[in-house]
Amino acid sequence: MTEAVQAVPSRTAAVRLAGVSKMFGTGGAALLALDKVSLDVAPGEFVCLLGASGCGKSTLLNLVADLEAPSAGTIDLGGARVALMFQEPALFPWLNVTANLELALKMRGVPRGRRRARAAELLDSVHLGDFAGKRPHQLSGGMRQRVALARALALTVDETGGGRPTVLLMDEPFGALDAMTRDLLHDEIERIWRERGLTVLFVTHNVREAVRLGDRVVLLSSRPGRVVQEFPVPMERPRRIDSPEVATLAASITDRLREEVGRHGA
Numbered sequence: 001m002t003e004a005v006q007a008v009p010s011r012t013a014a015v016r017l018a019g020v021s022k023m024f025g026t027g028g029a030a031l032l033a034l035d036k037v038s039l040d041v042a043p044g045e046f047v048c049l050l051g052a053s054g055c056g057k058s059t060l061l062n063l064v065a066d067l068e069a070p071s072a073g074t075i076d077l078g079g080a081r082v083a084l085m086f087q088e089p090a091l092f093p094w095l096n097v098t099a100n101l102e103l104a105l106k107m108r109g110v111p112r113g114r115r116r117a118r119a120a121e122l123l124d125s126v127h128l129g130d131f132a133g134k135r136p137h138q139l140s141g142g143m144r145q146r147v148a149l150a151r152a153l154a155l156t157v158d159e160t161g162g163g164r165p166t167v168l169l170m171d172e173p174f175g176a177l178d179a180m181t182r183d184l185l186h187d188e189i190e191r192i193w194r195e196r197g198l199t200v201l202f203v204t205h206n207v208r209e210a211v212r213l214g215d216r217v218v219l220l221s222s223r224p225g226r227v228v229q230e231f232p233v234p235m236e237r238p239r240r241i242d243s244p245e246v247a248t249l250a251a252s253i254t255d256r257l258r259e260e261v262g263r264h265g266a
């Protein structure tokens with residue numbers, strides 16, 4: 001009896017990549033962007049993917065988001081819903097903040113009559129309730145990224161109350177912001193991650209940012225992208241990006257990253 005139970009593969013990961021490779025192009029022009037990447041992300045875990053520019057971080061997120069198909073290997077999300085956020089907020093400039101969110105809710109199939117209230121809730125959750133009527137150009141860069149975050153969360157709204165788990169994929173979302181705004185958004189994303197029980201896969205090339213946010217930092221090598229090493233981050237939250245503990249771990253990860261970059265002469 002026990003044996004039969006054990007024979008059934010258990011699903012403990014929210015995201016499971018097994019032997020995932022991605023090749024772009026064919027023949028002599030072929031480029032192996034990712035090589036046999038295996039990675040499990042636990043439900044509710046905050047994992048930061050760190051690597052040099054061009055090492056395949058965005059490719060990996062695109063595969064998890066099902067925007068591209070892997071050349072080999074499997075990706076299993078176990079029915080979780082995926083939300084995406086990029087460096088560029090990509091809001092519609094002619095729509096105000098509320099209308100941008102309502103459009104996302106419409107695409108999620110939220111009935112017209114409920115969209116306004118849902119949009120207001122989402123804006124409150126990113127502390128932008130007072131800016132509902134503004135258009136994107138009237139907002140600061142940090143505020144625009146808050147709207148982009150609210151829109152990503154809009155795609156996870158479940159009107160049926162089924163409560164499907166959500167995997168939030170973030171591709172260098174704060175890379176274009178000044179340091180102070182970025183620090184504030186680190187606090188915000190940490191709060192929202194906790195409140196909503198999200199599973200987060202966060203891509204960055206900023207080592208300190210990865211250590212500030214992650215439960216675990218996964219270091220990727222370049223050309224092709226492979227998992228080189230994983231670093232658990234044991235410090236209590238909330239952490240300060242400029243704390244000595246963050247700096248110490250970031251320094252040792254940076255050494256490892258340099259070694260990798262050096263190996264490839266990049």
Ligand SMILES: Nc1ncnc2c1ncn2[C@@H]1O[C@H](COP(=O)(O)OP(=O)(O)O)[C@@H](O)[C@H]1O
Pocket residue numbers: 024025031033051052053054055056057058059060
């Ligand atoms: N659609 C594509 N076609 C061809 N090559 C691509 C494509 N997307 C990415 N690449 C290449 O794959 C590698 C990894 O790119 P990317 O995932 O964007 O890296 P990162 O996000 O880590 O900077 C790079 O060499 C890039 O030029």
Ligand SMILES: [Mg+2]
Pocket residue numbers: 057058059171
């Ligand atoms: Mg990228």
